[in-house]
Amino acid sequence: MLVGDGGGVTEEYVQKEMDRLTAAISILKLKGLYEEALRYRGTRNFTDKDEVKWPEGRNIMAYLKDNPEIGFIGDDKGRFLPYAKIDEQSYFKVLLETLGYKQIRSGEGDFHWEDTLEFASHIGLKPSYKKVFTIDLLAKATVSALKAKTKDGVRYINILIEKGAVKKSRAIAAGLLNSLTDVKIKSVKAVGNTVVEVVFEEDISYYDVEDLYNYEISGLNIKSAYLVRKDAIRLETSAQSSGKLYTLTVGDVKVKFTGVAKISGSPQIRTVKSEDIETVVVEFDKELDYYSATDVSNYSISGVKIRDAELEGKKVTLTTQGLQARKQYTLKVTNIKSVDGSNLRSSSKSFYTRPDTTAPRLKDVKAETNQRVVVRFTEPVTKESAEDLRNYYITSSNGELEIWDAKLVGEDEDTVELTTEPQKASTKYELTVQNIVDKTKAANKMERHARKTFYGMREDKSAPVMLKDQLKVLSRNHIQVVFSDSSRLVEETVLDANNYEVVNNNKYKDSIYVESVEKISYSGGKYKVMLRVEDLEINSSYTVTAYNIEDEFGNVLEKNNSGTVRASRDDFAAATVEKYNVISGNKLEIHFTKPLNKESAGDISNYEINNGIGTPIEAKYEDCVVTLETAEMIEGKVYRVYIDGVYDMMDNRLKLNFEFRARAGENDEESPRLEYVYALNKYVVAAVFDEPVLYKEGTTALVLRSNKDEVILYAKALTDDDTTIEFSNLKEGEYLKEGVLYTVVKADSKGQIKSLEDVEDRTVNRN
Template sequence: MKIRESSRKILHILLAVVLIINLSIVGGSVYAEPKSEAEVCEILDVLKGDGKGLTEEYLSKPTERLQAIILTLRLAGNNYEKIALKYEGEDNFTDADVVSWDEGRNILAYIKDNPQFGWRGNTDGSFNPQGKVTAQMFYKVLLEALGYKQDYGEGGDFKWTEVMDFAFNVGLWDLMGLEELNNADIAVGIVEALQLPIKDSDMILLEKLVDDGSIEESKAIATGLLSEIIDIPEIVSLKEIDLGTVYDGEKVLLPNVVQATYSDGTVEDAPVEWHFDYENLTEGENTITGDVEGTEITAFATVNIVTRSLEVVSVGADNLIEIHVKFNKSVDIDRALNFNNYIVTSKEDKLKISKISLSSDRKTVTLLMDVPLKPQQSVDVSVKKEIGIKRNHDSTIDYVIDKYEPEVVSVKALGNKIIRVSFSEPVKYATHSSNYTLDGKIIGTSGLKMPNASTVDINMTKRLENGTYKLGIRSGIVDYAGFKVLTDPIEFTVEEDSTELDIEEIISVTQTMLKLRFTKPVEPIIKDQILAKQGGKVAVVEYEENMKTYTIEFERTAALRPEGTEINFFNITDLYGNKKTLKTTVVPTIDTEIPEYVDYEIKDQDKIILEFSKDVLPTGATYVLKNSDGNTISLAQTGWYKDGAGRVYRKKIELQRPGGLVFDPDYYVLSIQDVVDYTPQENRIIPITIEFTVVDNISPEVKSVKVKDRQL
């Protein structure tokens, strides 16, 4: 690819800078003094003088109208000047004879017969060829050279009265304020125009004149206004990238560069920006495209996506309070956190789960038990198929053993108010302030809080100064096997507050949910500190352990406006004690997707749990249930489903028979309609009918015992 670098030179500024020098020696290199406007015109043969070159005498002479005509033809290119010099026309201006030389009169005749060059003379048929040239007149000539046309009542770019304003807007301004021009002024105007792009093009006037042969390229380069053509190697081929097989849920790792072969034979890495959305990948062969930086060339990468069924990989425990369930791929969050999807028993006694957490890659579920397990205890764990696996997964941990002593993973300061201590496993007595010292002294705290079972936040009574401290952790902190935390004092640093409190990122926003991240941890925000202008009532505020990421839920009937709104956060306090009121404008994503039926579950033979693709309203839908005989079974819609820990699932609706009666073992058909999602739009489901069978899974019970005539 051949390109030419050209840039506009503001020569009169450069001349002022270099008036006192002819040559400058810098690091052994010699740099020539920039050319003056007159020198540029002389090199290009645009101004030729009166036989002695561009002398001071010639440059100081007033410019005549005939000279302006010649410059018009010269700047139009295509040898128009030579054609005009030899032109023999019968018609001419009435005062053409004042020009003493034949070729001059030929030029006048040519211009009269070719009004497209913008010279039409006077209304009485004269031209006044020896009249003086004004700035307005010459800028009109230069505008014509740049491809713009005067409007004579038949349409054009500018009228005569608009010449100076139009010229200024195009980029001609060095002759502003002048009236009659001399030849030196003409040189300034010419050089000014040579560096401007012609109408509707990126090509400057000088390039055009070189391309049509009116000016020699070597001369244009010699002026410094035009650079040499550079031959830049072009990419002729790209190596296609084969990413191989990737299982669903795994990361697709795309390279930042692609191997490119250039026209000169070289092979180099070229940066590429990929257009990639994991959600758009389908099972099988996929092609991903990207843009090679600085080009319009497309790069290609192929990947084979293999969809796997969700499976339990392992179930185990490395301490006495947690059970870890590992999967082969990411688990749906709602299903993973559903208490009813796990049953933990020991010797047929059901053990209570206190809390469920999910790893960041959503592949490991941790069950925090309500009561610690006993060493060497045998525990049965059942993972229900409702979590997304093909069938229930039952496994046994034969001997529960605490494999490791508890350790301190990290100690760090959050601002200058909180010291956060993270342990390798859940521990006891971590909220006792007597278990900590600061630089060997009793620690002054206003309270200790555990955001999770293995992390404690120590709120200091007084804010800490910037600097390095040592936190002592005494052996009173133990794990659930009784092993003590044994460690030397751990050093941590309170950094200088160098980050301004602000909103770092709007992670996501719908009409009912806003998730954002602050630039630094902040003290817990309550509903009264948040105001959405023009509607939007805050229902719930939650924050993550990093104390930077907040999720704000708005009431569905008082949601954010579709066109967006300003949200104010009042008196937000960071962990250095700085308070600030923040505001941001958000435009919510409008949810227009309809809810879809996903699955059902028969629970305890007296409940039908329906799962949908998104949150739905808890009431108002129509459900009609018929048994195998075609009889309608009465239903009561009890609302959103709640698990054993009281967690509400807005994607699930619970149906029961009136009075809590069980469903008889039978084949059933259930029609579902009028289900609407939990959005202001209330997107409505497409009516659907599902079929299922209820089996008898209720064990018989002894209701009474009677004895008669020695018979039981």
């Protein structure tokens, strides 16, 4: 962008004050018009053209004269004033116009002249607000414009690349473009017939995600790309074929996904909840169009301002201003489109605000080993507060137990592991916790000390145990071995092939070479591995011995460290399907007889379902079980799933198929949870659940009590997509007294009528 004077681009040069001609040249370069302007031979020019001594400079002035839309016009005397100084505000006005914005004139435009710098800063440019506008400041302003997006939402550098004015490789080298080649992809899924969502393992908001050069999908045209969350983008594509397998390429990474059919019908509101301050979460029954779902003007709550709308999955999280706690509101939604374009013109749903204003509570404390204490809270907590050692104190009758480390563990973010000095066995300890903060917007803090007791564990002196009953032959060259320990095993010792010996129990006691050890799984205190060995013989017996298997406290497996296994012909067979469970109308769980290669088991291209379903949308594998997510299947219809390309851990390629009958509804094991109860009026009380429910007419009751006053109401109606039951008892004249606080109790005073006894969910197994 800069050439400099006779001495080049020096420190002295960039501190020079900017003139109009140099600024105009910078804008021409920014637009990719500089070379054209140098060669321009226009007949018209500014009256002061002769002040510029070099011919190409006069050509540039003629070009500016004939192209006033570039933003450099003369004064009322026809002069360009090439060497007059230009201020920052004037230059940024031209930059904004280059990006497609207009100064407001006659009531139309985007910014007022006096607000130029503020508007520029708002769209991502970086004015300095300095009085003297130097060449250095111009260069920085120009670079910020190259990285900025135009009014149409396209990064300006991409426009220059598309025109051929700038090479993409040079733009990346200059830091104007951030290539997605090195970013790891977490998942790819078609959320609509023309929309694919790509989730990354890190924040990609500072990358040039809208650059279509980053992506390629075989068999589909990509029309646009846009950021939907810090770690996710959406690609708008041509129409997909339902059940067809596609491959998305990003840089050197290829990820497969399955096309989905266009779903008709407008989206409907499923639930509306407010469980955090100034926050409303709206769940729909369909995937949504990003732009309509995040447009705050499409939502309204009387007396409340909607400040922001964020989409994730089928849920929209609204950030509000003026939302009061413990109050009933009605949310109105208009012009929300499904991802496939069907429009919800208008819909309303009532909700009750019950923000979490309670600090996290201490749920459970337990010594897992004599140097590890597991602390569980009632809700997710912040990493900063959870790992602050000052927030924990452990004492006993013998004094303080020193805490060496605190670590927040698990995906639920509600569990902390404390590493302590060695505890004394059976000693009663008291843990005191304070200042732990939850992850709500309110950042509720444990101001009061919370205390729970636990008993110290004895020092672990028990060695790991080999589970001989789980020792088995997996193939001609593989043997499964399982260890158990109450403490954590040292993985390096478990996976070291030198720590195993296999002997044929023939008269020669032939030694069988152990080539390698592979991890199958580690959960519930059991570590399952697979030994890769030289050929085993059918109907032969083998003794497997393990040495030096160590736990975290240095206990080593030395005794009872061997077991016997016999190889049969059936053991040499490849893995096969043991059983299957139809979980819901779009989920199938397949159990295999032997462990699978995780990568191949999770590859959707290795499965296909007939009768129009095609390739699954997602495949998840864990410990011999594959769960397939598919397009919606028809209840009662028989389907056949074909498995081809999945490998078991013994390197056998599986080619299997079986039939199953689809059913609707989900097969879960959790009962519906009562979210909250509120009075609609003095006669009607509403009970809100976390999922759609059923009740028994004339039987399902709600018992309320206030001192000696007892009110028994019966279920009369379902509302809010069957997540709310309305209770009343007009027949017996029951009503709530004004200003009286009632509590829901388990049963009436005689113990005959129980609250919510017959409420069930709508899943297959009716919890």
